Ligand SMILES: Nc1ncnc2c1ncn2[C@@H]1O[C@H](COP(=O)(O)OP(=O)(O)OP(=O)(O)O)[C@@H](O)[C@H]1O
Ligand code: SF4
């Protein structure tokens with residue numbers, strides 16, 4: 150079988166937000182939201198990105214598609230580093246990269262009709278005349294399981310699941326290649342989460358899409374992800390194929406995340422002891438030296454306080470950043 154090509158690769162991607170103070174707006178510190186994160190995604194595949202709230206998942210996604218300017222590092226898209234491209238130079242890439250947002254209530258403009266919400270990216274890129282645009286909107290509504298007659302309605306007339314379908318149709322409007330799905334199902338009723346994930350998978354297969362799929366916990370990403378990356382306080386601490394990560398989690402944080410997933414079988418559940426995470430999450434403003442997980446890790450050794458563990462390939466593309474594996 151032909152090896153799939155790498156569509157997107159980030160190398161040491163870093164995004165700091167400055168913290169300013171005083172009348173001169175002097176920078177006093179940085180929020181180290183994303184700190185030297187590296188991974189790649191092959192065309193047509195999905196990288197699941199998980200971790201607790203505030204660990205930098207959204208910032209990673211937004212920086213990759215340059216909704217945020219990276220502080221440093223590379224974003225190599227189809228072989229070209231786009232990290233330092235200007236707004237104008239980014240225009241052709243903006244069409245290729247889209248985003249689906251977590252909150253389908255906040256992310257859609259309440260004053261626009263659903264048709265105009267979906268058509269807006271087409272207008273921004275000046276892609277179609279009026280008739281073709283309308284046909285495309287109807288096609289897209291149909292594609293995401295909504296009624297084309299609903300184009301003239303407003304977001305408040307729809308349920309959460311339907312609104313997220315509108316958000317997906319909007320992301321698809323300009324025929325992108327790569328979509329950052331930022332917790333697209335977290336705000337939805339459990340009963341409709343699977344429907345939306347299945348639809349995203351069908352769309353991926355039909356349209357050859359590549360996803361970065363962000364979620365809080367590992368149970369949401371297993372099914373859809375080819376590979377899964379685990380983030381902790383701005384750092385990627387482990388990455389492997391989806392099966393490998395579930396079968397053989399290595400990082401103590403990944404093990405804790407996996408143990409938190411409810412197991413339906415009571416016999417299995419008894420043997421699957423939940424690992425409680427203790428200790429405070431340190432602040433990304435001034436992360437401690439050494440391993441950032443140290444304060445919550447029961448395996449911490451002296452070196453963990455001094456040296457930051459680097460992501461290391463232990464074979465078969467299973468990478469982990471932890472001194473236990475050195
Ligand atoms: N625009 C911003 N300005 C300043 N700090 C920010 C900004 N956006 C995010 N941060 C900070 O960067 C860190 C990472 O935030 P981010 O939203 O990327 O986390 P997340 O993993 O997506 O969390 P959640 O699961 O809650 O969505 C947090 O400490 C957050 O407060
Ligand atoms: S590097 Fe040390 S503190 Fe960090 S996860 Fe590994 S053992 Fe725990």
Ligand SMILES: [Mg+2]
Pocket residue numbers: 206207208331
């Ligand atoms: Mg987020």
